[in-house]
Amino acid sequence: MESSSSAADWKPTISQEEQWTLEGQVFHIYRMFCDIPPNSQSAMLELQRDSHMEYLVKGLRHLGPSFSVLDANRPWICYWILHSIALLGESVDVALEHNAIDFISRCQDQHGGYGGGPGQMPHLATTYAAVNSLITLGGHKSLASIDRGKIYSFLRRMKHTSGGFSMHDGGEVDVRACYTAISVASVLNILDEELVQGVGNYILSCQTYEGGIAGEPGSEAHGGYTFCGLATMILINEVNRLNLASLTDWLVFRQGIEGGFQGRTNKLVDGCYSFWQGGAAVLIQRLHAVTGSTSSELSDDEDSPDQGEGQQSDDELNSSSSPVNFIKRHTKTEPLLQSQALQQYILLCSQVEGGFRDKPGKSRDHYHTCYCLSGLAVAQYSWSKDADSAPLPGSLLGPYSNLLEPVNPLHNIVLEQYNEAREFFSSASTL
Amino acid sequence: MLGRIDRGEVRIIGVDGMDSDEDERQLLPLSQRPEWSDVTPVPQNDGPNPVVPIAYSEEFTEIMGYFRAVYLADERSLRALHLTAEAINFNAGNYTVWQFRRLILEALNADLHEELGFVEQHASKNSKNYQLWHHRRWLVEKMGTEAAVGELEFTKKIFLNDAKNYHAWSHRQWVLQNLGGWEDELAYCNELLEDDIFNNSAWNQRYFVITSHPGLGGIEATLDSEVNYTIKSILIKPENESPWRYLRGLYKNNMQSFVTNPKISTLCLNVLTSKVNPVFALSLLLDLISNGFEPNKDLKNAIEAVIPESNSQNSDISVTICAILEIIDQMRVNYWRWRKNNLHSQVAEGVANLHIH
Numbered sequence: 059m060e061s062s063s064s065a066a067d068w069k070p071t072i073s074q075e076e077q078w079t080l081e082g083q084v085f086h087i088y089r090m091f092c093d094i095p096p097n098s099q100s101a102m103l104e105l106q107r108d109s110h111m112e113y114l115v116k117g118l119r120h121l122g123p124s125f126s127v128l129d130a131n132r133p134w135i136c137y138w139i140l141h142s143i144a145l146l147g148e149s150v151d152v153a154l155e156h157n158a159i160d161f162i163s164r165c166q167d168q169h170g171g172y173g174g175g176p177g178q179m180p181h182l183a184t185t186y187a188a189v190n191s192l193i194t195l196g197g198h199k200s201l202a203s204i205d206r207g208k209i210y211s212f213l214r215r216m217k218h219t220s221g222g223f224s225m226h227d228g229g230e231v232d233v234r235a236c237y238t239a240i241s242v243a244s245v246l247n248i249l250d251e252e253l254v255q256g257v258g259n260y261i262l263s264c265q266t267y268e269g270g271i272a273g274e275p276g277s278e279a280h281g282g283y284t285f286c287g288l289a290t291m292i293l294i295n296e297v298n299r300l301n302l303a304s305l306t307d308w309l310v311f312r313q314g315i316e317g318g319f320q321g322r323t324n325k326l327v328d329g330c331y332s333f334w335q336g337g338a339a340v341l342i343q344r345l346h347a348v349t350g351s352t353s354s355e356l357s358d359d360e361d362s363p364d365q366g367e368g369q370q371s372d373d374e375l376n377s378s379s380s381p382v383n384f385i386k387r388h389t390k391t392e393p394l395l396q397s398q399a400l401q402q403y404i405l406l407c408s409q410v411e412g413g414f415r416d417k418p419g420k421s422r423d424h425y426h427t428c429y430c431l432s433g434l435a436v437a438q439y440s441w442s443k444d445a446d447s448a449p450l451p452g453s454l455l456g457p458y459s460n461l462l463e464p465v466n467p468l469h470n471i472v473l474e475q476y477n478e479a480r481e482f483f484s485s486a487s488t489l
Numbered sequence: 490m491l492g493r494i495d496r497g498e499v500r501i502i503g504v505d506g507m508d509s510d511e512d513e514r515q516l517l518p519l520s521q522r523p524e525w526s527d528v529t530p531v532p533q534n535d536g537p538n539p540v541v542p543i544a545y546s547e548e549f550t551e552i553m554g555y556f557r558a559v560y561l562a563d564e565r566s567l568r569a570l571h572l573t574a575e576a577i578n579f580n581a582g583n584y585t586v587w588q589f590r591r592l593i594l595e596a597l598n599a600d601l602h603e604e605l606g607f608v609e610q611h612a613s614k615n616s617k618n619y620q621l622w623h624h625r626r627w628l629v630e631k632m633g634t635e636a637a638v639g640e641l642e643f644t645k646k647i648f649l650n651d652a653k654n655y656h657a658w659s660h661r662q663w664v665l666q667n668l669g670g671w672e673d674e675l676a677y678c679n680e681l682l683e684d685d686i687f688n689n690s691a692w693n694q695r696y697f698v699i700t701s702h703p704g705l706g707g708i709e710a711t712l713d714s715e716v717n718y719t720i721k722s723i724l725i726k727p728e729n730e731s732p733w734r735y736l737r738g739l740y741k742n743n744m745q746s747f748v749t750n751p752k753i754s755t756l757c758l759n760v761l762t763s764k765v766n767p768v769f770a771l772s773l774l775l776d777l778i779s780n781g782f783e784p785n786k787d788l789k790n791a792i793e794a795v796i797p798e799s800n801s802q803n804s805d806i807s808v809t810i811c812a813i814l815e816i817i818d819q820m821r822v823n824y825w826r827w828r829k830n831n832l833h834s835q836v837a838e839g840v841a842n843l844h845i846h
Contacts, residue, residue, distance in 0.1 A: 072652070073687035118540045125543045129553075130583040135541040157538040164536055176534040177557055178585045228588050230623040267696050267738025273655070276662045276701065278693040280655065304737075307772075310824040311730065323689040323730050325653065346827075392823040399820060 073324050080326050083418040084316040087406050103405050103456030105434075106412070107146055110427070113412030114139045117424055118154060130174030133165055133187040138428035140194045144472040145431045145462045150195075159200050162188050170208030170215075180212055181226040186238035193245065193471055193479040201482045210248045213239050221256020232273045233264050237286030241469050244293045244381060245476070247483040258296040261287045265300055268323065269308030279308060281321035281334040288338050289468050293381050297345060306342050309335060310394050317399030318407065318417075319433075328416045329408035329426050332400055332433020337467040339395040340436050344384060346391045385466050385473075386444070393440035400437045401455035404430050432470055435462040446473050518548070519555050524568055530554025531561060549579050560589050565596035574607065581611050587620045591627060601632050609643065616647055622656040626663055637668035645677075652681060653690040662697055671702045686722055692731040696738055708739060712746070715739055720756050723769075727760045733769040737776065748782040761791040768818050771795070775810050775828065807832050 091102055117139050164176040171180025172188035192200045216223045223235035236257050243249040263275040270279025271287035291297040312319050312335050318327035319335035408414045413422030414430035441453035446464050466476040519525045531554055556576045559569040573590040608625045629636045644661040647654050665671055675698050681691035699711050722732040740747035760770040789806055795813050811829035815822050
């Protein structure tokens with residue numbers, strides 16, 4: 059982003075100054091990396107598994123008083139930690155697992171859904187976090203602790219006249235609410251026409267002129283909401299209604315010169331978007347595999363009356379019609395994200411001794427640890443033909459021990475646990 | 490971030506002005522305040538061995554214990570209102586407390602202006618909190634159009650420190666759309682873009698104004714002036730992605746004008762021949778050509794001159810553009826290759842699309 063303009067007396071704007079400062083810090087790290095001997099380089103690229111585990115398990119056991127500001131997000135903290143541990147291919151001991159199931163159950167509201175802590179109102183985001191945590195823990199006791207029937211009535215209660223969902227009774231309506239509701243309903247096998255009704259229209263109204271998706275109609279295209287909107291549209295099987303050409307174009311331009319992703323145009327990169335944007339890039343990549351990569355979604359027209367389904371054979375339509383098959387599809391296409399550059403940013407700029415951070419100069423936290431690791435997993439497997447086949451040797455940055463578990467990017471749950479849950483809930487009785 | 494209570498702020502929580510005696514009493518632990526003597530705090534049901542246990546301060550534990558008691562009793566009283574303020578001071582992310590506070594405010598028919606002040610205090614501490622903005626929207630909706638001017642000023646104040654605050658922009662758009670106050674909004678966008686032409690939130694707001702302002706006549710009516718403004722902005726900083734996306738957005742539903750307006754191709758030619766970052770110009774040209782635009786000789790030469798050695802045998806200029814982008818835009822090499830491989834369907838679609846109009 060070097061200044062190239064005519065005016066010699068150009069005064070850099072705030073955006074430029076912030077960007078240049080960050081580039082300075084990041085390239086300082088990369089230069090240092092280039093200047094050290096190869097064995098030190100591989101040490102620098104190594105995923106510090108032990109210190110990450112230590113940081114994560116410690117968080118499960120104890121959080122200091124400063125965490126009081128996250129007192130309405132405790133299922134989230136559980137998910138960030140448990141998912142990170144699962145990505146590392148590790149698990150918690152039996153006692154801790156038991157305690158986690160017990161605690162999360164105490165966040166379950168008597169009328170359905172999970173709140174931010176025991177006794178708090180049920181909330182869609184913490185319901186998503188609780189359900190994903192329990193699936194990540196896995197096993198009969200954990201999965202059976204989820205009251206699907208009551209969650210279904212909670213989801214119905216949160217349905218908003220706009221077609222979207224409210225986060226909680228009297229809560230805000232946005233794309234996050236749509237995603238967390240639909241993700242939970244889909245994975246628990248309770249998704250039906252009543253829940254889906256109007257969701258597609260709502261998400262569509264949030265796709266902006268830039269191509270990405272905003273939190274609400276009119277707002278700015280944003281990485282978190284783009285992931286949520288895109289995953290939702292896939293889960294309800296209406297993804298071809300989005301303008302995927304402009305979404306893809308916006309998305310690929312969010313990967314910065316630093317290798318990481320920014321959340322919005324002209325904002326700074328942040329490690330957490332490694333998953334939000336990186337995950338969306340992988341979803342798009344799979345979509346192209348599903349639709350044969352030549353259908354009209356690649357065109358730039360936004361008002362074709364044909365939604366692009368006309369060019370798909372029946373076979374393709376059928377096989378892509380469920381999210382399970384969507385994830386199982388072979389992908390023929392190359393990743394849309396620059397996988398090596400992303401892994402480099404995560405490992406060299408976001409990784410700290412135990413945990414991950416937004417960017418150099420920031421502190422670690424469980425949120426960034428979860429989404430940096432999720433993004434790293436997505437990048438590592440982005441060249442794989444199947445969601446669960448081991449990546450090609452060249453696609454992994456750093457030693458082979460860096461390899462994480464593959465995820466189902468639609469829900470951001472480790473694939474093995476997702477499959478277990480899928481099986482468990484598909485054989486569960488219908489409501 | 491530490492959620493420590495600033496006792497000084499308790500003063501502004503009242504719905505009716507509290508006197509200093511009341512201030513003094515607020516400094517005492519709840520268990521020692523006479524007005525709470527009839528209430529037994531309800532402990533948090535964390536179970537015997539909770540995970541992610543937070544080492545709450547004594548004050549936090551006490552206040553939340555009393556909060557649970559009044560919440561469970563559904564006590565919509567003045568003292569409960571004051572209690573929610575103390576709980577919010579400790580953790581402004583507790584949506585249950587905020588929601589209960591709204592029920593109380595309604596039950597007490599409270600002074601909403603005072604409540605705006607309460608929210609403002611919190612916004613100045615942490616302006617990136619969903620609950621606070623949701624609460625403010627609820628308040629302002631109750632107050633109606635009289636609140637518009639104040640809300641526009643309030644968000645302006647937030648933008649002084651953080652011109653890209655996502656919540657504040659959503660709030661401002663909601664206010665404009667529901668309560669009005671559009672008159673100076675385009676001028677405000679100009680002002681922000683003059684400060685920072687890279688501020689994409691301001692570009693997004695500009696698009697919102699152009700498309701939603703009831704008095705401007707929509708995109709069709711403003712297209713010419715907007716295109717001129719955008720082209721001027723691009724020429725100031727051609728490496729700035731925001732106006733390029735904005736320009737493309739102006740033609741979102743009007744491909745034909747996009748392809749036939751000579752200003753667009755001239756812009757691309759200007760940028761390509763001025764030795765600045767050509768990625769956005771090439772990308773825009775690719776879109777133009779995909780939609781049926783045919784570049785003239787000058788433009789073709791300018792494209793090929795970006796990388797002279799790539800001076801390809803390709804008769805298809807789109808292929809040349811993709812090939813150049815694969816080289817100069819390494820981060821997106823796979824994307825450009827993928828665009829190249831799908832060019833045929835794109836041109837076909839684009840042309841077909843033109844016939845529809």
